[in-house]
Amino acid sequence: MHSVGSMTYEAFNRQVMVSLEDICLEIFNDDTSTIKIKNPKIGVKKLVKIIEAALKLSNEKGFHAMSLRELCQESGMSMGGLYAYIESKDDLPRIIHDQGRRILGKVMSENLEDIRDPAQRLEMAIRIHLYLSERMLPWFYFAYMETRFFSTDVKQMSMSNELYTEKIFEKIVEDGCKSGIFAQVEPVFTASIIKAMLQDWYLKHWKYKNRKVSVDDYADFVISWVNGFLIAS
Amino acid sequence: MHSVGSMTYEAFNRQVMVSLEDICLEIFNDDTSTIKIKNPKIGVKKLVKIIEAALKLSNEKGFHAMSLRELCQESGMSMGGLYAYIESKDDLPRIIHDQGRRILGKVMSENLEDIRDPAQRLEMAIRIHLYLSERMLPWFYFAYMETRFFSTDVKQMSMSNELYTEKIFEKIVEDGCKSGIFAQVEPVFTASIIKAMLQDWYLKHWKYKNRKVSVDDYADFVISWVNGFLIAS
DNA sequence: AAAAAAATATCGAGCGTTCGCTATATTTTT
DNA sequence: AAAAATATAGCGAACGCTCGATATTTTTTT
Numbered sequence: 330m331h332s333v334g335s336m337t338y339e340a341f342n343r344q345v346m347v348s349l350e351d352i353c354l355e356i357f358n359d360d361t362s363t364i365k366i367k368n369p370k371i372g373v374k375k376l377v378k379i380i381e382a383a384l385k386l387s388n389e390k391g392f393h394a395m396s397l398r399e400l401c402q403e404s405g406m407s408m409g410g411l412y413a414y415i416e417s418k419d420d421l422p423r424i425i426h427d428q429g430r431r432i433l434g435k436v437m438s439e440n441l442e443d444i445r446d447p448a449q450r451l452e453m454a455i456r457i458h459l460y461l462s463e464r465m466l467p468w469f470y471f472a473y474m475e476t477r478f479f480s481t482d483v484k485q486m487s488m489s490n491e492l493y494t495e496k497i498f499e500k501i502v503e504d505g506c507k508s509g510i511f512a513q514v515e516p517v518f519t520a521s522i523i524k525a526m527l528q529d530w531y532l533k534h535w536k537y538k539n540r541k542v543s544v545d546d547y548a549d550f551v552i553s554w555v556n557g558f559l560i561a562s
Numbered sequence: 563m564h565s566v567g568s569m570t571y572e573a574f575n576r577q578v579m580v581s582l583e584d585i586c587l588e589i590f591n592d593d594t595s596t597i598k599i600k601n602p603k604i605g606v607k608k609l610v611k612i613i614e615a616a617l618k619l620s621n622e623k624g625f626h627a628m629s630l631r632e633l634c635q636e637s638g639m640s641m642g643g644l645y646a647y648i649e650s651k652d653d654l655p656r657i658i659h660d661q662g663r664r665i666l667g668k669v670m671s672e673n674l675e676d677i678r679d680p681a682q683r684l685e686m687a688i689r690i691h692l693y694l695s696e697r698m699l700p701w702f703y704f705a706y707m708e709t710r711f712f713s714t715d716v717k718q719m720s721m722s723n724e725l726y727t728e729k730i731f732e733k734i735v736e737d738g739c740k741s742g743i744f745a746q747v748e749p750v751f752t753a754s755i756i757k758a759m760l761q762d763w764y765l766k767h768w769k770y771k772n773r774k775v776s777v778d779d780y781a782d783f784v785i786s787w788v789n790g791f792l793i794a795s
Numbered sequence: 796a797a798a799a800a801a802a803t804a805t806c807g808a809g810c811g812t813t814c815g816c817t818a819t820a821t822t823t824t825t
Numbered sequence: 826a827a828a829a830a831t832a833t834a835g836c837g838a839a840c841g842c843t844c845g846a847t848a849t850t851t852t853t854t855t
Contacts, residue, residue: 640832
């Protein structure tokens with residue numbers, strides 16, 4: 330069994346390798362119908378640039394307000410060139426969500442699979458989620474703020490993503506309650522509120538940055554709060 | 563001193579009168595330079611329709627994606643008619659924020675002014691904020707989701723709004739710590755997290771509606787969680 | 796290994812459409 | 826009839842998107 334007491338953001342960064350290139354290669358190989366580029370070396374490199382530029386501009390001024398001409402300038406390509414990678418502007422959110430979903434799923438399951446104790450599992454889940462959102466902040470922000478604008482299928486993809494995370498916390502709390510380690514609480518409610526705390530980190534990032542609160546500080550505080558409720562009460 | 567134990571959403575609705583007409587009359591009287599309508603009876607009525615329509619469409623598809631032609635159709639007026647009430651599309655967020663800020667400030671201060679006990683004061687602040695956000699859900703959603711897109715002055719107005727609320731909670735927690743009623747906690751952190759919980763109510767409203775969680779249920783749960791942390795630990 | 800040919804990737808001007816906005820005409824109210 | 830409010834037609838600009846031309850890379854031939 331793992332010892333999770335010493336997990337920090339620094340350790341997370343050393344341990345968890347999520348290369349944007351790797352994920353973009355997967356997307357490149359999957360989306361052969363929309364991506365008209367053959368050479369993976371070229372395609373992946375540009376895909377990375379497109380996603381980074383789209384996230385940057387969308388988070389600054391909103392996806393709708395971002396024009397494709399701006400996106401071209403930011404990612405260093407032309408209108409025509411861009412359209413070798415997407416079929417329409419609405420393709421972008423799908424590509425971006427694809428990328429995030431793959432990483433989130435991979436990292437969460439990898440880090441939780443061999444921790445059995447509910448309290449340790451809960452702490453690890455909270456830390457991993459916070460650390461990953463710190464590392465992929467633009468993606469988390471985008472996924473939260475822009476989802477409501479998109480087509481039904483992208484919206485559903487995003488919602489299932491959200492429920493996936495929430496279910497993880499529900500399950501842990503439920504197990505902890507059953508085994509008597511946690512107090513008898515409502516798992517659905519509890520998971521909701523834990524999630525709200527985790528989201529506050531990436532939605533109000535500027536606030537915590539201004540106050541010089543590190544992600545480790547925040548993680549410690551959330552965990553102490555959750556434990557205060559689940560164990561003391 | 564008030565007894566706050568029995569405060570419910572129903573009681574809030576009976577007690578707290580926030581008429582959209584009244585607020586729009588105030589806006590109408592203040593914005594004489596931008597609003598070119600003379601007759602208050604006509605002007606206020608249309609102003610209400612414009613605000614309601616703008617909130618509805620913005621929350622559905624985003625402020626940027628909402629065209630003024632759609633807004634005209636939804637509010638039952640023509641392009642020319644609309645421009646008797648606004649100088650530009652960017653006027654709308656300012657008017658909407660104006661309206662919300664007035665109500666929020668009024669309701670919060672009115673309901674908190676004569677409660678001294680920190681625990682009661684905290685509970686009342688949580689309930690009032692939740693109940694008000696339930697009643698003015700489109701406004702709260704709009705204020706949260708669209709702020710980042712707007713001009714500097716509207717953005718600052720919105721941020722000062724946010725800090726105003728946060729300061730209320732900070733102050734209460736601080737007082738409670740000093741007087742020994744609450745455990746020794748970090749007021750800034752604690753206020754942040756309480757705020758995150760309150761925001762979750764109006765940001766994820768569909769989720770709680772699906773689960774048939776009423777705003778009273780949610781308020782009870784938040785308060786029990788906060789008390790669990792502030793008093794038990 | 797150099798040259799020619801083919802395949803791949805990039806470019807940017809320009810398409811039709813819709814945007815925010817306004818000048819002018821018309822209707823309604825006083 | 827004067828004033829106030831509304832409706833309409835249309836402006837220039839910017840939008841998403843396309844397409845023929847061009848540059849670059851890879852493959853084939855000599």
